[in-house]
Amino acid sequence: MKNRKPDLCWNAVNIGEDLQTLGLAGFEELKEYDDNIIQTASSASKDKILKKKKNKRRKKKKKPAEADESDSIIKTKKRKGRDTDPSELPSSKRIRNETICSDVDSSEVVTDGDTCQSVVEGMEAWHGLNVPTQIIQALSELKFTKPTTIQSMVVPPAILGKRDILGAAETGSGKTLAFGIPIISGILEQKGRCSEDQENNVDINKCETKSQEKSGGKLYALVLTPTRELAIQVRNHLVAVAKYTGIKISVVVGGLSAEKQERLLRKRPDIVVATPGRLWELIQEGNPHLSQVDDIRYLAIDETDRMLERGHYEELQKLLERINLDEGRKSSRQNFVFSATLTLVHEPPRHLKGRARKRLTPGQKLQGIISLLGITSPKVVDITQEKGTAGTLLESRICCTLEEKDEYLYYLLQRHPGRTLVFCNSISCVRRLTQLLQLLQCNPLPLHANMMQRQRLKNLDRFRSDSNSVLLATDVAARGLDIPGVEHVIHYQVPRTSESYIHRSGRTARLEKEGLTILLIDPTEVSYYTRLCRTLGRDKDLPLFPVDDSLIKGVKERVHLARELDKLELTCRRHHAKNNWFQKAIKDMDLVLDEKELPPGLSREAAVEVKRIASLKRKQLNALLSKPIFPRGFSGKYPTKTGQLQVPFVKAPVPEFAAIKVLQQMEKSKKHKTVRKPGAFVLLKKNKGRHYLKKKINN
Numbered sequence: 012m013k014n015r016k017p018d019l020c021w022n023a024v025n026i027g028e029d030l031q032t033l034g035l036a037g038f039e040e041l042k043e044y045d046d047n048i049i050q051t052a053s054s055a056s057k058d059k060i061l062k063k064k065k066n067k068r069r070k071k072k073k074k075p076a077e078a079d080e081s082d083s084i085i086k087t088k089k090r091k092g093r094d095t096d097p098s099e100l101p102s103s104k105r106i107r108n109e110t111i112c113s114d115v116d117s118s119e120v121v122t123d124g125d126t127c128q129s130v131v132e133g134m135e136a137w138h139g140l141n142v143p144t145q146i147i148q149a150l151s152e153l154k155f156t157k158p159t160t161i162q163s164m165v166v167p168p169a170i171l172g173k174r175d176i177l178g179a180a181e182t183g184s185g186k187t188l189a190f191g192i193p194i195i196s197g198i199l200e201q202k203g204r205c206s207e208d209q210e211n212n213v214d215i216n217k218c219e220t221k222s223q224e225k226s227g228g229k230l231y232a233l234v235l236t237p238t239r240e241l242a243i244q245v246r247n248h249l250v251a252v253a254k255y256t257g258i259k260i261s262v263v264v265g266g267l268s269a270e271k272q273e274r275l276l277r278k279r280p281d282i283v284v285a286t287p288g289r290l291w292e293l294i295q296e297g298n299p300h301l302s303q304v305d306d307i308r309y310l311a312i313d314e315t316d317r318m319l320e321r322g323h324y325e326e327l328q329k330l331l332e333r334i335n336l337d338e339g340r341k342s343s344r345q346n347f348v349f350s351a352t353l354t355l356v357h358e359p360p361r362h363l364k365g366r367a368r369k370r371l372t373p374g375q376k377l378q379g380i381i382s383l384l385g386i387t388s389p390k391v392v393d394i395t396q397e398k399g400t401a402g403t404l405l406e407s408r409i410c411c412t413l414e415e416k417d418e419y420l421y422y423l424l425q426r427h428p429g430r431t432l433v434f435c436n437s438i439s440c441v442r443r444l445t446q447l448l449q450l451l452q453c454n455p456l457p458l459h460a461n462m463m464q465r466q467r468l469k470n471l472d473r474f475r476s477d478s479n480s481v482l483l484a485t486d487v488a489a490r491g492l493d494i495p496g497v498e499h500v501i502h503y504q505v506p507r508t509s510e511s512y513i514h515r516s517g518r519t520a521r522l523e524k525e526g527l528t529i530l531l532i533d534p535t536e537v538s539y540y541t542r543l544c545r546t547l548g549r550d551k552d553l554p555l556f557p558v559d560d561s562l563i564k565g566v567k568e569r570v571h572l573a574r575e576l577d578k579l580e581l582t583c584r585r586h587h588a589k590n591n592w593f594q595k596a597i598k599d600m601d602l603v604l605d606e607k608e609l610p611p612g613l614s615r616e617a618a619v620e621v622k623r624i625a626s627l628k629r630k631q632l633n634a635l636l637s638k639p640i641f642p643r644g645f646s647g648k649y650p651t652k653t654g655q656l657q658v659p660f661v662k663a664p665v666p667e668f669a670a671i672k673v674l675q676q677m678e679k680s681k682k683h684k685t686v687r688k689p690g691a692f693v694l695l696k697k698n699k700g701r702h703y704l705k706k707k708i709n710n
């Protein structure tokens with residue numbers, strides 16, 4: 012066979028006499044191969060394509076007729092290659108039609124594996140991975156000129172080898188497309204095969220779903236995610252990549268109108284991206300499109316470790332039981348299991364003794380996941396770093412009392428403006444901080460599970476569109492959300508699990524960009540912090556975030572005033588709510604109420620007084636907020652004529668890059684000099700005294 016990739020492990024498959032009499036030369040099975048070989052093969056084919064391109068241009072000039080001829084050969088030969096029905100084979104076995112492509116003198120054809128592709132300029136890096144041209148075209152529009160590491164390691168075995176994949180890579184490394192591209196490519200292949208079978212009248216009756224596949228009614232793939240926002244994001248991501256494929260993708264999540272979702276499902280999408288709860292609900296209600304769920308060809312579980320935890324696993328388990336019922340269908344399904352923390356293992360609890368205290372190895376953890384999901388012999392691609400977080404993430408901490416947390420948070424938001432995500436451990440904490448930061452005019456955007464879905468999406472959109480916005484969120488925003496340009500992630504409370512820390516922090520420093528994370532630790536949280544360091548194998552403390560103490564005084568004043576005002580307003584709100592409820596109940600019962608019979612709480616006079624004080628405090632706070640908080644050149648020492656401190660030459664506060672601050676601190680402290688690793692940032696001093704962050708490529 013010509014054009015065969017060097018050293019790939021192809022094994023002949025016995026095809027029997029019947030098929031030989033049909034004129035089939037042979038089948039070969041790709042058993043195992045080395046990704047590097049694929050890369051080499053791809054670059055070899057790249058050179059070849061370039062050479063052939065030149066040749067063709069020359070030929071085109073000289074003999075246009077000849078070129079036309081070769082085009083027609085491509086078409087007929089391609090069809091000839093598909094005359095044999097590969098769907099009759101087990102999923103791991105394929106017919107290689109590269110011989111057919113290889114004979115063709117075509118400059119526009121890549122002969123990698125079993126697809127004939129045209130070259131999209133500037134996208135050569137993708138061609139070696141066997142990605143169909145329609146997808147490459149869309150990737151080119153997205154300016155994704157080359158695959159990320161996880162994509163280049165997952166896409167070939169998934170497309171060529173049809174392998175199940177267990178993928179682990181750092182946050183923001185492009186995992187969505189690592190499973191999205193093979194799924195879209197596989198559906199394209201199946202659809203193409205189906206219509207060609209029909210065209211050629213090949214065994215169309217043998218496969219009961221063929222006509223359905225052709226008419227576009229088949230549900231091919233299911234992608235599961237733990238949160239609604241992530242499902243919507245994944246759907247949009249896949250839609251962008253499937254732009255030229257005609258593949259339809261819909262989302263099924265809770266919180267959106269059931270009617271709308273049913274309407275979407277009536278369009279019979281090829282791929283459904285869903286959260287397990289709503290999906291299971293619709294399956295049980297007997298939605299006709301979702302009734303095909305037992306026969307899906309692709310299943311992707313994003314953030315798998317989260318999906319196997321309480322709260323999601325129950326529905327996932329029911330779904331898996333259903334789709335794994337038929338062994339034949341189960342074995343013809345390709346599974347993708349992904350997460351940044353798939354292989355993260357924990358320290359066993361201290362109270363356990365002896366063998367029970369043995370730490371699970373990543374391999375044992377994976378084995379557990381494999382058997383829970385009922386997958387057999389997947390390819391494991393684990394490229395997570397030892398420290399768990401992204402290589403370009405700068406981590407730091409601030410140790411303070413519980414009381415001071417609000418002050419440091421406000422300080423950070425004022426001193427280091429930029430798109431900032433603040434994580435809290437509870438909804439009540441998000442609510443309290445939202446109130447407080449609203450009073451301090453920081454325009455916070457809350458996001459938690461008790462909000463209306465529409466408001467959740469609206470706040471996310473606002474956060475995306477404003478480069479100086481603050482999102483206050485629970486862990487509902489910790490996983491998967493891809494918001495470009497998040498500069499800082501602040502952990503207002505120490506997350507209770509290392510997974511949570513990794514995923515929260517992973518909202519910044521995505522795709523090799525720099526980002527900063529700051530952990531606020533109060534004395535009651537030290538034990539969580541040390542456990543976090545142990546699990547993530549950190550033998551040193553995270554560096555301290557440098558805070559300018561001289562600026563904290565002004566911060567304290569504002570925050571204290573805002574807190575007082577918040578309490579007063581809360582008292583007023585409660586008083587009104589209680590009274591309104593009582594008055595309404597009395598009115599409904601047609602009773603007349605005496606003043607003394609009002610519910611216990613504030614008297615009318617006290618309520619008026621609270622309101623008066625609140626309005627006074629609000630004025631004071633607004634007056635403070637109207638002045639810049641960090642005046643330049645202000646020493647805080649000089650008295651003025653009026654005896655009050657004034658800031659005569661105040662300019663707008665100079666925003667400081669928080670990441671640079673941390674690096675400066677680390678430079679000073681010899682302790683952290685060893686932190687520098689390949690790929691980490693170094694601080695470069697450039698002309699005019701300005702500092703720049705630069706990624707360190709080599710050691």
Ligand SMILES: Nc1ncnc2c1ncn2[C@@H]1O[C@H](COP(=O)(O)OP(=O)(O)OP(=O)(O)O)[C@@H](O)[C@H]1O
Nearest residue numbers: 155157158159182183184185186187351491493522
């Ligand atoms: N090949 C590529 N070239 C450039 N950008 C890419 C490429 N692939 C994906 N991206 C972009 O990288 C960003 C991160 O991708 P994605 O959300 O898939 O990461 P992830 O690994 O799933 O992150 P997380 O673990 O947080 O879920 C997205 O904005 C995506 O559009």
